[in-house]
Amino acid sequence: MERTTLDLWVGLFVAAGIAALLFLAMKVGNIGGFETSKAYAVTAEFDNIGGLKVRAPVKSAGVVVGRVGDIRFDTRAYRAEVVLNISDAYKFPVDTSASIMTSGLLGEQYIALEAGAEEKMLGQGGKLKITQGAVVLENLIGQFLYNKADEATPADK
Numbered sequence: 215m216e217r218t219t220l221d222l223w224v225g226l227f228v229a230a231g232i233a234a235l236l237f238l239a240m241k242v243g244n245i246g247g248f249e250t251s252k253a254y255a256v257t258a259e260f261d262n263i264g265g266l267k268v269r270a271p272v273k274s275a276g277v278v279v280g281r282v283g284d285i286r287f288d289t290r291a292y293r294a295e296v297v298l299n300i301s302d303a304y305k306f307p308v309d310t311s312a313s314i315m316t317s318g319l320l321g322e323q324y325i326a327l328e329a330g331a332e333e334k335m336l337g338q339g340g341k342l343k344i345t346q347g348a349v350v351l352e353n354l355i356g357q358f359l360y361n362k363a364d365e366a367t368p369a370d371k
Contacts, residue, residue: 253280253299254338258312258325263294264348266314266323272298273315274327279304282325298325300336307332311344323348 263285272280280300288295300306309330316323336342 252302254302254336254340255283256298256300256336256340256342258296258298258342258345259288259291259293260296260312260314260345260347261293262347262350263296263314264316264323264350266296266325266348270322271324272300272327273324274304274306274329279327296325298342305335306330308334308336308340309344310336310342311346312342313346314348316349320351 266282266285268282268285270282271278272282280298282296283299284297286295286297287293298312306327307330309332311328311330313326313328314323315326330344
């Protein structure tokens with residue numbers, strides 16, 4: 215009888231552990247469908263989105279206000295078109311700017327919104343006109359090395 219009770223408790227503990235690991239995996243992977251708030255879609259065009267992915271966070275002042283809904287390539291303008299699903303709880307002016315930022319040196323990329331000063335607010339189907347693409351680390355390193363090499367060469371005088 216004691217062996218059966220012990221086996222039952224061990225089984226419950228293992229099941230709870232597996233459920234907790236599944237929950238954490240879904241939260242870390244931004245897969246969880248735990249957000250029930252409604253959202254409105256806004257589009258933004260970028261020259262370079264770097265490693266931005268669908269479901270990446272959209273933040274304003276460090277607070278997650280939405281998620282990236284879709285990423286497409288505009289064949290006419292040759293730019294990346296990103297659809298942002300912003301929670302209805304947050305309203306932004308029409309002159310809001312969007313930048314692609316990186317968490318830490320090599321962390322995940324997200325979109326940072328900086329609110330403008332207009333009184334008119336963005337709504338469903340709105341478009342952000344002021345955007346700044348991702349900073350590519352390889353380009354920065356190349357510019358730094360090029361500038362250092364240029365400084366090392368003696369000036370012709």
